Amino acid sequence: MSRARCQRCLRPDNHCLCALIPALDSRTRVLILQHPSEVNHALNTARLAVLGLNNAELVVGEVFDDLATLLDVPGYQARLLFPGEGAEALSAQAGEVKPLLLVIPDGTWRKARKLLHLNPRLAALPRVTLDNPPPSRYRLRKVPGAEALSTLEAITHALHTLEPDRSFEALLRPFNALIEGQIAAMGEETFRRNHA
Template sequence: MSRPSCSHCLRPQSHCLCAHIQPCHNQHPVLIMQHSSEQQHAKGTALLAYQALAKAELIIGESPDDFQQLKQRVLSQPEAFALIYPSPLSQAIENQVTRLNKALSANKPLQLIFLDGTWRKAKKLWHLNPWLQHITQFHFAAPPEGQYVIRKTSIDKGLSTIEAIAYSLQVLENLDSQPLLKALAALKQQQLAAIPEAYRHRYNKQKATSG
C-alpha cells in the first residue's frame, strides 16, 4: 500500500516540505519543461520551484506533442522567450543583464524556459524539441557552486533546476533567492537523513545535478 501523500508538495506526508516552501515574487515568468521520468523522482527540485514562484508553469513530457501549446506560444512570439540551457548557440546570461533589464523596465520581461531532468534527459528534451532553437539561449558564465550533493552529475559546475532558476532570477531581477535555496536545503537534509551514516560522507564530495 502506498504511503499517503501531501496534496500540495506531493511528497509522503511524513516527508512533507510545505513548511519550507516560501513565496517568491518573480517578475520573469518561469516555464519548466520537466522530462516525464523526473515527475515521481524523490530528489527532484522542479516542483519545489514551481510551488514557490509567483509566476511559474510546470509542463511534463518529452516529445513536441507533449509541449504543443507551449511550442505554439513560443513560435508565435519567439522574442518573448529565452531558454536557459548551455547549447552551442547560448550566450552568457551575465553579459546580457543591461539589455534584459531594459525589457523588464518596459514591462516586457522574458519568459524563461528551463529543462528539468538529468543532464542526459535535458539533452534529450533539447534534441527532441528543435523549436527551442528559435529562441535566445543562455548559459551561466560564473554560476555559484551547486549545493545539491545528493545527485551525481558528469557536468562541471552543474546546478539543480531550482538552483538554476534561483541564479537566473537573481542575475536578471535581483530576486532574493534564499526562499528557493532554503527549500532545496530542506530537501537535501531530508534525503541525507535517510542515508545510513556510514555512507553519508560520500555525498559531501559530490556536485549538483540538473534535476
C-alpha cells in the first residue's frame, strides 16, 4: 500500500512542504525543461521552483515539439542558463531592454546535454551562466565542482542577480527543509559516512 501524497508538492502527506512554499513574483520568466527521469526524483527541486514562482513553467519531455511556442513569448528575450562556448555571465543589466525568459534544462549534466542535442533550437539560444554562485546547500549529492547547484539554487541565484531589488531567498525554505528531512530520515551517522 503506498503512502498518501500531497497533490501539490507530491511529497508524502506527513512530509508536505506546501506551508513553506512561497508565491513570489518576478519580472524574469522561468521555463524549466525537465528530463522525464527527474519527475519522480525524491528531491525534485525544479517542481519546488515552479510552485514558488508565479512567472514560471515546467515542461517535461526529451523532444519539445512546441519549443517555438515556449520560447517565443512576447515581451521577453530567451536565454539558456547553461555553460558553454560564448556563454555570458548573468548581470542585472541583462534584462534591461526586455525581461529575460530564462530557460533551464533540468536533469543530470548528461541528461541536460541530451536535451540540448535533441532540441537544436534550444541549443542555439544565447547562453548565460551564473557569476560567483554560492556553495550548494544540496548536501546529499556528490557534485562535479563547487559551482554545481541544484536547479532551484541556480534559479534563485539567477533571480537575485537579475533582480537585485527583490529577495528570492524564500524559494530555498522548502529545499532546506527537504534536505534536513532526508538527513534526519537516514540518520546522522549514515549521512556523515556517505555525504560529509
